[in-house]
Amino acid sequence: MAGAGKHSAEKLFIVYDGQCNLCLATVARLKELPSRAHLQFVQIQQLEQPGTASVPGIQQASTQQLYEKMHVADSNGMLYAGADGVIRVLRTVKGLGALALLYRMPGMRRIADAIYRIIAGRRYEWFGRTEQSCSVDGCEWKPPRQNNNYPEGGR
Template sequence: MPDASAVILFDGVCNLCNGFVQFVIRHDAAGRFRFAALQSEAGQALLRQYQLPTPTEPDSVVLVMDKRAYTHSAAALQILRGLGGGWRWLAGLGLLVPRRVRDAVYRLIARHRYRWFGRQEACWLPTPALRARFL
């Protein structure tokens, strides 16, 4: 289970990604997860630290937890596990699907996310109450 050092890196201009962050905030009552846009200085520093590519158009949510970085479907499923309850059960079901298949579906959605869900001109800014959870 993630601790306070669990950080979710997300595409700050993607509407789907911002919706996912808000979903996590709503379901993470314990406040275990922190957040950073992939485009931010903190996000770029974490990508470099874990030797992950820094593409101009991010293609994956990244979870940094327990000195390890998860990407694509593994990141999404680890985040769901960390939310506990029924989400943990759903993540367990997702892990039964071979990673190659999960990641293929993930990449398909990622490739079309701007067209299907739209994008913003600038990164979403958290409210003052949530600001402490963002790097």
């Protein structure tokens, strides 16, 4: 099963912006990748509705902080935000764990954080925004339709 390990006791909650096209595409891709952890995807917009989605430790972050950075929570309520959250998830994804090792190199944390802040700060401008967030289980990413205005074999 994509996105969840078969024998994993570890569960990670990934809190993301359900109106961000980059975030939605990333979640869709993560669901396809094999992970040693059970990944539970929760949109920030779900947390704003009373009586929905419960994420351990999420009350430590303000709504503004949640919108500024993706947050990852483990089942013990430990929160990882921004680049730390990305690395926390990458550590569980088979084949991408080596990228997490690069993060430990001197200076890489600062560089990764800076890159994350730039992309997160411009995510709507660069990747667009959807007006409606998706279902509890996240969105299904659909590839763009092919443009049939071109003759066979060329553009």
